[in-house]
Amino acid sequence: MKTIKLISLFVLGLLSSCSQEKEEITTSVWGKVINPKGDNVSLRLQDTTITTSLDSVGNFQTDVPIYKAEKVVFAHGEEISTMYLRPGDQLSLTIDPTEFDETLQYEGEGSAINNFLASIVLMEDTLENIAQLAVLPEDSFLIEFRNTYVKKENALENSAITDQDFKDWYLKNNDWEFYFNLLNYPAYRSRVTQENFEPSGN
Known part of the structure; x- marks a missing residue:
């Protein structure tokens, strides 16, 4: 009987551990597209693509279901940019598609990393391809x-x-x-x- 109890506790511990590993923390991305080239933006994750509509003044907001840090491709019209999202990031961005890379700016939790990635794109533009x-x-x-x-x-x-x-x-x-x-x-x-x-x- 004691052995059965120990096994039960072990199994419950494993289930609890798995539950904690898959616990989803709200991760949000919102922002504004100035001079939009379409009526939506998309976030391309490893396993899915999230598309959200712009409102009448170019604003958007979406939650991103991730359980670990992940590369995400932000897309609007024909323009794309690589993002790096972590569970719990609360990230806002502003963008003007007419000068996409030059105007991309992030604020909020996760902004330091993503502004760095945006700066690398600008640096690459100055280097020989x-x-x-x-x-x-x-x-x-x-x-x-x-x-x-x-x-x-x-x-x-x-x-x-x-x-x-x-x-x-x-x-x-x-x-x-x-x-x-x-x-x-x-x-x-x-x-x-x-x-x-x-x-x-x-």
Whole structure:
């Protein structure tokens, strides 16, 4: 009998633990679209897409059902921006689609991380993109491409962000993007120059 009670308590403990892990904390995103290009905005999560309508003056509000930190793509019209949402974030944003990246601004809980991501997009706009770099000689390409990688890494190091989960996520994404583009460099170069190219292997 004592054994049965112990097993029952163990099972109840597991159920309680699972319940706590799946407990949903309200996460909200709201804001205003100035000069809207459509009548709604959408948030693309890992498993679902939430679409919410703008009111007559461009305001919107929606709750986001997440149980852990997650990459979310905010979209309006043909414009998109990457967000990073954590359970409990209460995030507002303002945007003007005519100058999307330049006007995107976040406030509230979670704003520091997302304003940082928005600043990275603006920084990338000032750097040579992969198509521009692909025409360079291989050695020059590798130098410039790595400089871009390091600048994005340094931007995080010099920021005031302390959320270690976000920092780990950001650095892993930076690594992935670097090696993905490096792997595809020969194809980029061949496409841009219209010539067959084989890397040296160094």
